[in-house]
Amino acid sequence: AQLNLIARATGKLYFGTATDIPVLNDTAYTAxxxxxKQFGQITAENSMKWLLTExxxxxxxxxxxxxxxxxAETQHKLLRGHNCVWHNQLxxxxxxxxxxxxxxxxxxxxxxxxxxxxxxxxxxxxxxxVVNEPFNEDGTFQSNVFFDxxxxxxIPIALHSARSADPxxxxxxxxxxxxxxxxxxxxxxxxVKSLKRAGVPIQGIGLQFHMTVGEVPSTAQLAANMxxxxxxxxxxxxxxxxxxxxxxxxxALLAQQKADYEAIIAACHITARCVGVTVWDFTDKxxxxxxxxxxxxxxxxxxxxxxxxxxxxxxxxxxL
Ligand code: G3I
Numbered sequence: 001a002q003l004n005l006i007a008r009a010t011g012k013l014y015f016g017t018a019t020d021i022p023v024l025n026d027t028a029y030t031a032x033x034x035x036x037k038q039f040g041q042i043t044a045e046n047s048m049k050w051l052l053t054e055x056x057x058x059x060x061x062x063x064x065x066x067x068x069x070x071x072a073e074t075q076h077k078l079l080r081g082h083n084c085v086w087h088n089q090l091x092x093x094x095x096x097x098x099x100x101x102x103x104x105x106x107x108x109x110x111x112x113x114x115x116x117x118x119x120x121x122x123x124x125x126x127x128x129x130v131v132n133e134p135f136n137e138d139g140t141f142q143s144n145v146f147f148d149x150x151x152x153x154x155i156p157i158a159l160h161s162a163r164s165a166d167p168x169x170x171x172x173x174x175x176x177x178x179x180x181x182x183x184x185x186x187x188x189x190x191x192v193k194s195l196k197r198a199g200v201p202i203q204g205i206g207l208q209f210h211m212t213v214g215e216v217p218s219t220a221q222l223a224a225n226m227x228x229x230x231x232x233x234x235x236x237x238x239x240x241x242x243x244x245x246x247x248x249x250x251x252a253l254l255a256q257q258k259a260d261y262e263a264i265i266a267a268c269h270i271t272a273r274c275v276g277v278t279v280w281d282f283t284d285k286x287x288x289x290x291x292x293x294x295x296x297x298x299x300x301x302x303x304x305x306x307x308x309x310x311x312x313x314x315x316x317x318x319x320l
Pocket of ligand 1: 045046088089132208240288
């Protein structure tokens with residue numbers, strides 16, 4: 001069974017992957033990426049981020065972002081836009097700008113509306129991660145240039161400007177470590193409630209799912225957490241799935257990883273409003289994990305030789 005086919009057959013909109021420019025000249029890689037039976041959706045791993053799209057104020061550079069959008073269009077895949085407002089991969093002119101609150105508000109509005117409107121009206125645009133990773137682990141808001149200048153008002157400012165730039169894209173807030181119950185997940189639920197009460201457009205919450213082998217909560221726990229979000233009137237999506245392990249990969253670790261992938265996918269499977277799943281690249285060859293965590297890796301369903309791992313079968317089983 002292929003992943004996008006099985007996801008769609010079970011009522012999901014897509015099974016997708018992150019990808020980006022540097023790897024698109026690997027023809028063995030693109031042969032799998034471009035197979036719509038495997039992947040019906042893509043997310044730009046980096047190319048749509050602020051640093052890449054507005055490196056200096058008012059100077060928009062869309063060449064890389066356009067390449068990914070064009071790939072979605074020509075390969076008949078949905079696109080998740082990633083992302084409008086995030087404290088990482090932010091150019092220095094924003095971080096160090098010392099802008100007054102009204103000036104930073106207008107910078108956010110210009111950035112979000114220029115980025116989001118560029119791809120508006122195209123059938124391939126499924127959603128935008130309008131705000132990325134706003135929380136601390138304890139559920140308080142993270143201190144960064146946006147929060148420090150505008151308090152939480154930066155979030156509705158970004159969502160309203162994305163909504164006026166594209167009336168059809170689903171607008172998401174995307175976050176990690178909110179896959180299970182805890183203060184961060186509760187913080188996000190409280191934010192959704194307050195945005196809904198205030199009439200701010202918010203349609204979805206992205207659960208990133210950067211997980212570790214052997215530390216994945218049960219399907220029941222994951223599904224209960226998804227239900228806590230969908231009860232608030234938003235959809236959820238698994239937006240950046242990978243399950244890392246201590247290297248080297250052993251048969252025992254690969255078997256546990258298979259079970260972990262299955263448990264995660266099964267939670268989305270039993271959650272009607274979990275609309276789709278995106279892996280944060282499908283192969284260990286190009287995963288971000290070893291570069292970020294020394295000694296960890298092998299987090300993806302395909303290995304570095306582009307062979308399917310047991311995790312692949314875990315994903316298939318999770319949809320059954
Ligand atoms: O482009 C430069 C290149 O010119 C330079 O030579 C090289 C030297 O280190 O760096 C390159 O930039 C790197 C960039 O990826 C592109 O490869 C950055 O150093 C590196 O930090 C950056 O990492 C990305 C990371 O976000 C940044 O925080 C990862 O690829 C990307 O997978 C990761 O994705 C994030 C999501 O956006 C949000 N959720 C968490 C997820 C994982 O961290």
